[in-house]
Amino acid sequence: MSDIENKGNEGERELSKKERMAIPRTPMPEQEPKQRAGNFEEVTMGYSDEKAITEASRCLQCKKPKCVAGCPVGIDIPAFIDAIAKQDPAAAIAKLKETTSFPAVCGRVCPQEEQCEKVCIVGKKHEPVAIGRLERYAADWEAAQGEAAKPEIATGKGKRVGIVGSGPAGLTCAGELAKEGYQVVIYEALHKPGGVLSYGIPEFRLPKDIVYRECEYVESLGAEIKLDYVIGKTMTIDEMMDDGHDAVFLANGAGLPVFMNIPGENLNGVFSANEFLTRANLMKAFRFPEYDTPIKVGKKVAVVGGGNVAMDAARTALRLGADVHLIYRRSREEMPARDEEIHHAEEEGIQFHLLTNPTQIIGDNEGWVEEIEVIEMELGEPDASGRRRPVPVEGSESRIPIDVVIISVGTRSNPILTQATPDMELNKWGNIVADPDTLATSKEGVFAGGDIVTGAATVIQAMGAGKVGARSIDRFLRGLPLKPEPEEEGAEAEGAAAK
Amino acid sequence: MYKILEKVDYSDDTYMQVIEAPAVARTAQAGQFLIVKLHEEGERIPLTIADFDRDRGTVTIVVQAIGKTTRELQTYAAGTSLSNVIGPLGLPSEIENHGTVICAGGGVGVAPVFPIARELKKAGNKVISIVAARTKSLLLWEDRMKEVSDEVIVTTDDGSCGRECLVTEPIKEMCEEGDVSLVYAIGPAIMMKFCCKTTEPFGVKTIVSLNSIMVDGTGMCGACRVSVGGETKFVCVEGPEFDGHQVDFDLLMSRQRQYLEQEKIAYDYYLECRGDKACLT
Numbered sequence: 001m002s003d004i005e006n007k008g009n010e011g012e013r014e015l016s017k018k019e020r021m022a023i024p025r026t027p028m029p030e031q032e033p034k035q036r037a038g039n040f041e042e043v044t045m046g047y048s049d050e051k052a053i054t055e056a057s058r059c060l061q062c063k064k065p066k067c068v069a070g071c072p073v074g075i076d077i078p079a080f081i082d083a084i085a086k087q088d089p090a091a092a093i094a095k096l097k098e099t100t101s102f103p104a105v106c107g108r109v110c111p112q113e114e115q116c117e118k119v120c121i122v123g124k125k126h127e128p129v130a131i132g133r134l135e136r137y138a139a140d141w142e143a144a145q146g147e148a149a150k151p152e153i154a155t156g157k158g159k160r161v162g163i164v165g166s167g168p169a170g171l172t173c174a175g176e177l178a179k180e181g182y183q184v185v186i187y188e189a190l191h192k193p194g195g196v197l198s199y200g201i202p203e204f205r206l207p208k209d210i211v212y213r214e215c216e217y218v219e220s221l222g223a224e225i226k227l228d229y230v231i232g233k234t235m236t237i238d239e240m241m242d243d244g245h246d247a248v249f250l251a252n253g254a255g256l257p258v259f260m261n262i263p264g265e266n267l268n269g270v271f272s273a274n275e276f277l278t279r280a281n282l283m284k285a286f287r288f289p290e291y292d293t294p295i296k297v298g299k300k301v302a303v304v305g306g307g308n309v310a311m312d313a314a315r316t317a318l319r320l321g322a323d324v325h326l327i328y329r330r331s332r333e334e335m336p337a338r339d340e341e342i343h344h345a346e347e348e349g350i351q352f353h354l355l356t357n358p359t360q361i362i363g364d365n366e367g368w369v370e371e372i373e374v375i376e377m378e379l380g381e382p383d384a385s386g387r388r389r390p391v392p393v394e395g396s397e398s399r400i401p402i403d404v405v406i407i408s409v410g411t412r413s414n415p416i417l418t419q420a421t422p423d424m425e426l427n428k429w430g431n432i433v434a435d436p437d438t439l440a441t442s443k444e445g446v447f448a449g450g451d452i453v454t455g456a457a458t459v460i461q462a463m464g465a466g467k468v469g470a471r472s473i474d475r476f477l478r479g480l481p482l483k484p485e486p487e488e489e490g491a492e493a494e495g496a497a498a499k
Numbered sequence: 500m501y502k503i504l505e506k507v508d509y510s511d512d513t514y515m516q517v518i519e520a521p522a523v524a525r526t527a528q529a530g531q532f533l534i535v536k537l538h539e540e541g542e543r544i545p546l547t548i549a550d551f552d553r554d555r556g557t558v559t560i561v562v563q564a565i566g567k568t569t570r571e572l573q574t575y576a577a578g579t580s581l582s583n584v585i586g587p588l589g590l591p592s593e594i595e596n597h598g599t600v601i602c603a604g605g606g607v608g609v610a611p612v613f614p615i616a617r618e619l620k621k622a623g624n625k626v627i628s629i630v631a632a633r634t635k636s637l638l639l640w641e642d643r644m645k646e647v648s649d650e651v652i653v654t655t656d657d658g659s660c661g662r663e664c665l666v667t668e669p670i671k672e673m674c675e676e677g678d679v680s681l682v683y684a685i686g687p688a689i690m691m692k693f694c695c696k697t698t699e700p701f702g703v704k705t706i707v708s709l710n711s712i713m714v715d716g717t718g719m720c721g722a723c724r725v726s727v728g729g730e731t732k733f734v735c736v737e738g739p740e741f742d743g744h745q746v747d748f749d750l751l752m753s754r755q756r757q758y759l760e761q762e763k764i765a766y767d768y769y770l771e772c773r774g775d776k777a778c779l780t
Contacts, residue, residue, distance in 0.1 A: 189585070189715075189717050190715065190717075191536055191543070191582070191583040191585070199715075199719070227583070228583050228584065228585045229522065230585060230586070230588065230717055233526065233586065233587055233588055234522050234523060234525075234526060234585075234586070234587070235522070235526070255718055255719060256718050256719070256721070256733070256736075257719070257720070257721045259721070259724075259731065265731070266724060266725075266726060266731060266750055266754070268753060268754060268756075268757045269757075271721075271722070272720060272721040272722075274719055274720050274721065275714060275720035275721055275722050278714050278715060278719065278720050279714060279720075283542065283543070283714065284540075288761065288764075288765070289761075289764050289765045289768040289769075290540060290768075291540045291542075292540055292541050292542035292567060292568060292765055293542040293543075293714070294542075294758050294761030294762075294764075294765065296757070296758075296761075366753075367750075367753035367754075414717070414718045414719070414736070415718065415736055416717060416718060416736055
């Protein structure tokens with residue numbers, strides 16, 4: 001390892017393309033699986049300066065980079081990596097912040113392997129440049145310096161924008177609009193800001209200090225965050241418009257947990273992943289009784305589902321001391337979770353029951369979970385999603401003794417906001433209908449983005465939607481058509497890249 | 500922060516607090532609830548709105564101290580503040596002129612019945628209220644109920660005040676006499692269950708307000724799910740009021756007991772460490 005680092009550190013002369021390609025991808029230091037399974041500290045520990053510089057020197061600085069187009073917000077990736085390679089992390093973070101407000105978050109939770117890193121030219125023959133890890137390095141470097149550098153804030157526009165939800169879409173939109181000189185107020189239903197970053201993603205994957213720091217950054221740009229404010233209850237959208245908001249961005253997230261509709265689901269000891277994670281993350285139940293909120297894990301936990309949320313729930317239950325069994329109806333290839341998360345879960349000792357589906361949950365006389373009945377599945381013809389449809393194997397039922405079951409099979413839209421806004425157009429799943437290019441809803445001056453529009457998706461997609469929403473709101477408030485005219489295209493090119 | 504403006508102890512373990520929360524009071528309606536969190540380490544607990552004053556910007560809660568948080572809340576005097584008050588949550592009561600309506604409240608359940616009775620009275624109903632408790636010292640808000648009812652019946656299980664009977668007895672009598680269009684029954688799950696059993700044979704619609712365990716109270720976690728008419732419902736966004744004849748009360752009661760063990764741990768820990776964070780280490 002050390003000689004490779006030396007090679008990267010030479011810095012005296014420009015490395016040739018061949019030399020750059022010869023450097024292997026720099027691994028991220030991690031806590032040992034056994035050790036981390038017993039704590040809530042962050043799993044990955046970040047690059048040292050040396051490792052970051054080595055990894056950055058693997059970037060070919062392509063003339064026509066593919067990675068930029070692979071990024072949902074269009075970060076100038078070669079430029080920020082070049083700055084790291086030249087040992088100038090300040091320039092790297094400045095470059096990142098031209099496009100993303102939250103590099104410390106994106107660097108940790110973006111599925112880079114499906115985005116920028118998937119199309120990295122180095123990755124064609126070798127492993128791609130570790131773009132996400134380098135992004136995190138630059139962000140963490142800045143955090144270690146103390147106060148974050150602030151971008152220039154335009155002079156006040158005298159217009160007020162209300163943003164519903166302080167998750168990734170809402171925070172991004174707020175940050176962009178505050179920079180443009182709008183007066184921004186974010187309304188958050190919970191008692192802490194951050195949305196899914198705060199209640200959903202566990203501490204060991206995204207420390208809450210980082211989330212709160214990013215929220216403070218948005219506040220430092222001039223945005224106000226009002227907590228304990230449930231739009232649709234405490235105030236309706238119409239009341240927001242009457243109350244001096246010139247435009248509104250709805251980013252209230254995916255909402256209601258979905259259950260499987262199998263017998264026994266309302267037994268004690270059956271939880272939605274949302275409940276389990278909210279107790280652990282937002283309410284800090286892992287520190288009960290120092291914190292008041294309790295959490296039940298028992299000795300043996302079944303987690304049903306194969307997404308990132310299922311992995312988060314499983315790994316949280318493991319850290320609370322349980323023996324964890326993950327039950328997923330398709331095979332590993334079809335799991336929607338990130339590779340890295342699946343890999344970490346396996347390393348930590350989560351037991352996977354693939355091609356297996358629960359059929360019922362059996363309780364004891366006191367109404368507590370005792371067993372889960374599962375059936376084996378096989379993959380049939382591809383379904384609408386293009387993935388092969390799992391079909392039950394008749395007569396293959398078996399039972400697993402279990403103390404707690406966590407259901408993580410998705411979410412549907414939360415009705416609170418839409419019940420209170422009967423004139424807003426919704427699709428058949430109850431998601432808000434928004435123009436795909438402008439995010440305009442059926443209500444004048446109201447825009448919507450993130451999971452409330454798309455259904456559950458990724459943090460970076462929500463951030464992308466926040467940017468588009470901000471651009472549309474800016475145009476709306478300046479009296480411009482929401483879609484740029486063809487002659488404006490040049491001037492708007494930078495904004496468009498954000499899509 | 501949300502300041503407590505008034506606090507009145509009704510008994511050793513029942514109390515009222517008037518809390519300053521103008522944004523909540525502005526849109527509060529009868530039948531809705533709040534989520535309250537005392538401090539940074541606190542849990543979020545649902546409490547039904549017992550009254551609200553939009554001009555003053557206040558909401559009122561009446562609480563029975565049973566768990567760690569409700570006991571700790573009882574120590575919060577006027578002038579102290581709560582870290583979070585969120586609401587108004589849940590669907591408001593559907594208020595219309597039904598004719599004659601019985602509004603029955605058991606124990607602290609009388610308090611959430613009060614604003615509903617008031618609205619029903621305003622809407623032109625004949626309101627007959629039942630203020631019920633185990634014993635005299637646990638009776639509350641009889642005077643307030645009188646202000647908004649055509650008639651108030653007081654019952655205690657031990658006969659220490661009013662009629663010596665369960666809340667269900669006058670309900671049964673009135674149903675037998677006929678002319679009851681609707682019953683509201685709010686109180687402990689067991690009381691609501693038996694009120695529903697009483698009215699069911701007469702086919703008198705009975706609305707109950709369910710008090711299940713919640714975390715966020717905004718539809719996100721599903722902890723509050725109950726079975727109504729064989730379907731799973733979320734109390735926080737589809738309730739808290741439901742047609743009592745459709746509710747599976749045994750499931751509700753079983754789910755309410757889910758954290759009894761932890762409640763005890765939390766309370767013991769609280770007593771040991773009350774106000775002294777140093778004991779955490």
